[in-house]
Amino acid sequence: MKIARFAILGVSLGAGLLVARMVMSPAPEPVAEPVMVTETVEKDEVLTASQDIGLGQVVNPDDLSWTSWPRELAPATAILRSQRPDAMAEMAGRIAKAPLYQGEPLREERLINSDRGFMSTILPKGKRAIAVSVEALTAAGGFILPGDKVDVILTRQTAARSGNTFTSETILQNVRVLAIDTTTAGEQDEKALPPGQTATLELEPTQAEVVAQASQLGTIALVLRSAQDSADDAEPAVIGGGVNFVKFGVASQIQTQR
Incomplete structure (x- = not known):
């Protein structure tokens, strides 16, 4: 009878120690979920050639178009719509003194605004x-x-x-x-x-x-x-x-x- 009591007492004591240890141990820190950082790229519209423009060719409005472009990557000489919204009409009628290719940002220094013959301008x-x-x-x-x-x-x-x-x-x-x-x-x-x-x-x-x-x-x-x-x-x-x-x-x- 005494042996059985001692056994029950030992089991109870071990269970108590286990519970106490679990209570005293710090709770695990929650795992933080990854935070998605979305970087906003500021864009603008750049005046580009909508088709190839040859040397000495008169630029028509159909030859130009506004193309969405990251502002930081736009060439320094590019024409931005936010700065010159009427640039397409301004460039129309000018003469190309160098070839322009489709999709290329327009550079004003490559165009000539002249009422003289195209041969003298190029x-x-x-x-x-x-x-x-x-x-x-x-x-x-x-x-x-x-x-x-x-x-x-x-x-x-x-x-x-x-x-x-x-x-x-x-x-x-x-x-x-x-x-x-x-x-x-x-x-x-x-x-x-x-x-x-x-x-x-x-x-x-x-x-x-x-x-x-x-x-x-x-x-x-x-x-x-x-x-x-x-x-x-x-x-x-x-x-x-x-x-x-x-x-x-x-x-x-x-x-x-x-």
Whole structure:
């Protein structure tokens, strides 16, 4: 009987200690739920080209559109609708002096607001434009396009002891073609040089003199250059020799240039 009492007493004492320990132990801290932080990106509308705009092309309202853009990522020169809500109407009628591509933010410095002819507006400062008459036969079969680079060759008749002969020499190299007939780089619907038409070249003033006088001596031919061989930053260089001219009985020579 005493052993049973001691057993019951021991069980009761152990249960009491277990309950006391559970009561005295600190309660577990609740697990915090993740907090979703939503960052607000401030946006604005940027004036962009809705389609490709070529060099010398007049900008129409249909060529422009407002595009949603993060304000912090907008270019410094971009036109924002919040600052210039009437910019689309202001830009309409201007002339592109550099190509613009679809989706590109419009930069006002790439447009010219002028009532002069488009050729004078797209002509770089210090350059001259001169038109030369060429046949399709002497213009790479008609595959020369506005914006291409060409070499200019003069073919003329010279006197020799054995009779008249023809000589050809390159008088200019790496010259940009501004227009074929009346088609510029931004208006290439007709992409070939029609027979008996003119090509307008972008030249230095002295180069324009060479071409003008050379056209009186013989036939001008345009030779198409490879795109990889037509770097815009190519430095002008003098080609050996020159074109000889006789004026009032006095012979002179103009150095041909690259």
